[in-house]
Amino acid sequence: MTKSRASSLKLNWLAWIGATVLLLIYGEAARLESTPTAMRLQLTPGTEVEIDTFRLFDNPLRMVLTFRADGCDQRPELGSWQGSKEQDGVMRLKPGATVRIRASLDDGQPPVVFEAMPMSGYCNGNSRGMTANLAVAPGVYRWPPPPETPALWLGFGMNRVHLNVLEVEQPIVGEFVTLTAPAALGLKVAADNVAWLVFGLFLKPVFLFTQSGWLLGLLLYTWVCWRRGDEEDETEEAPL
DSSP, X not given: OOHHHHHHHHHHHHHHHHHHHHHHHHHHHHHHHTOOEEEEEEOOTTOEEEEEEEESSOEEOOOEEEEOOSTTOOOGGGOXXXXXXXXXXXXXXXXXXXXXXXXXXXXSOOOEEEEEOSOOBOSSSEEEEEESSOOSBTTEEESSOOTTOOOOEEOSEEEEEEEEEEEEOTTSTTOEEEEEEOOSBOSSOXXXXXXXXXXXXXXXXXXXXXXXXXXXXXXXXXXXXXXXHHHHHHHHHSOO
């Protein structure tokens, strides 16, 4: 095999290896940033639990409570966004039973109190998003949330969040719910600093197709180069 052909072959293999490694890292980063964390929580004042959630990039903690419901039933005690009215910087919603949870980290940030907003999703349970933009009156929120709304920032690595249930109103006291810390990256919602990873959510089938095809082509090219090299060697060794 000639030096130029060997050099070309080496460059092609390095390109394939480099592209494969970069795509694997990109896809894994997207997977990590799109993986939510969930746990079961009893809504009893004084309940204290911890939830671990991983982040590659700094983003504020978000939480959602999912309540048990049959089919697509909507439980009236959880409130509703139906008929919401936004006017003069406030949003008026049908209030639900109060749930307030204090969240904190061991990194020196001040604790942040979150409140369950009225139900915003149903079917497969009734969901209520948590907000640190606390209601100024039952069902009345400053809208959009003002810049001074507190946030609990999750940093790089595993974050252990301490949760303390502060207040729960009847009739949901003592009820078990699913508390979810949504991922920073999703198809519908993505934080600004991880939005560039969204294509990684579709990468696996594309990655398998492109890299496998490239690999097969590279193996064929390698075989051809070696065959030509052997033929050239035989020609040079043949007697005149």
